[in-house]
Structures are given as structure tokens and as C-alpha cells.
Amino acid sequence: MTTFPADDPDKAPFAGVLPAAPRPFVLGNGEGEKSLVFDQLFNILLSADETDDQYGAFTMVGPKGDRIPAHKHFKTHEIFYVVDGEISVWMDDQADYHSKTTLTTGDFAYIPANVVHAFQIHNTTKVFGVGTAGFERFFHAMGQKTDATEPQGIYVPDYPTMRAAGEKYWTQFMPEFQFRD
Template identity: 75%
Template structure:
């Protein structure tokens, strides 16, 4: 079951970029669906539509920046692989796992659903990520559509946009959460 409908505004703005069905396709560098969230450029390269609701995939490019707000995804398992650069990641399962780790090129991280997490780019960084089908559109719901191939400028989503994206994609923002470093 797809998380969003065909006329979902997070999808319509990008209609025609991805095939929207499980058939072979190629994307050249920079040809995916792109949104700017804070100073990070997210590019969806595979969605639930192409994988019969199995998973979605994206890339994230960002300059050195500030830590994003702590949050957790209630239904989404997420992984990321640092293609190039350096990324500090905070994770806390609110039980017995608490970590802050700096990942560099070639390193991998996994965030199970329900785990509080945040990250900060320590240098210009490119990350490949994937997660539970449908979640990939979260970045569009939070961000500003762009045709840029590199992160340009800053887009800070209004609180009501963040709240609506969180509700739609089962994400809880925890700005007061204190990670144990």
C-alpha cells in the first residue's frame, strides 16, 4: 500500500522525473527529484512507486553545517552511506544505546524506526540513503523544490510545514532532546 496518492502534492511537482512504476530506468548525476532542506540538497533517485512499496533511495549533499534537529521516525528504518565527506551522527534508542560517531568516506550507519537521531556535516559531504517505502517524499514535504545540482542557499521550513511533514511521514521532532555524547 503506497503511503501517498497519485495526486499527492509532494509527488505532483516532480511528475515525469521518475517512471512511477517498476520498470528499468537510468538517471544521470543530478537528474532525480531535488529539494533543498536547510542547507542540504536531497535528491530522490528511487521511490516506492518504482519498488512496489518496498523502499526508497536518495542522496544528500551539504556543506559543513549545523546539527539538524533531533527527531525519530516511528515507522521508517533508515540507512546511510557516506559517499564522500564527514558526518557526525547522534543516535539514542532511549534505552541502552547512545552514541555520537563521526563517519567518513566509506562509513555506514543504520537508524531503526523509533531511534532518536540527528546529524551534522563536518565538511562538504555526499551521502547515499535509503529507507522504508514512501518515506523518501518526506524531504519534499519539508523542503523547497529546486533544479540545482549542488546545495545553494538555505531553506528553513516554517514550523507548520515541519509539523505537517512530520505528521504525514510519522516523524516526531524533539528539539529539547539531549543526546549523551
């Protein structure tokens, strides 16, 4: 992955929230770099800047909703750990692994790069995620900056915004992909 410059439009609006260097720090409950994407609040807790380009960490909180579109990340490995709630995760490696699993509080999923995946929240759910360094700010590229500590409202990015975020963060949206349910 590539660490993006300080003036990158996906991180410049958040300057000073995280230390932007690998040094110790603490965030209080609800602190971090926050963006609303659709009806989900993404909060970046740790970025490539703080981990010497190793990984990024974030939380996602969202209400019950529709399944997000299928997509895959070409360079990003992701984990989902359900802190509270219930979420279904679809994964398909386009070879021999096809699954739909409903995760509840305490459950964990790993999605390697190039695996098509999607998720659907079944009730208000909080997920802790970790991904390959640099990817964490994909949520800023797709979303709208917010100071909210809970998801409020809906922000639907237009298709050019989604496409640009996908290109920048090595993600392909695959809305026509059919999972084996």
C-alpha cells in the same frame, strides 16, 4: 508504508522525473527529484512507486553546518552511506544504546525506526540513503523544489510545514532531546 496518490502535493510537482512504476530506468549524474531542505540538497533516486512499496533511495549533499534537530521516525528504518565527506551521527534508542559516531567516506550507519537521531556535517559531504518506502518524499514536504545539482542557498521551512511533514511521514521532532555526547 503507504504509497501516496499521483496527485499528492509532495510528488505531483515532480511528475515524470521518475517512472512512477516498477520498471527499469537510468538517471544521469544530478538527475532525480530534488529539494532544498535548510542548506542540504536531497535528491530522490527511487521511490515507493518504483519499488512496489518496498523502499526509497536518495542522496543528500550539504556543507559544513550545525547539527540538525533530534527526531525519530515511527515507521522508517534508514541507512546512511557516506559517499564523500565527514558527518557525525547521534543515535539513542532511549534504552541502552547511545552513540555519537563520526562517519567518513565509505562508512555506514543504520538507524532503525523509533531511534532518536540527528546529524552534523563537518565538511561538504554526500550521503547515499535508503529508507522504508514512502518516507523519501518527506524531504519534498519539508523542502523547496529545485533544479540545482549542488546545494544553493538556504530554505528554512516554517514550523507548521515541519509539523505537517512530520505527521504525514510518521516523524517526531524532538528539539529538546539531550544526546549523551
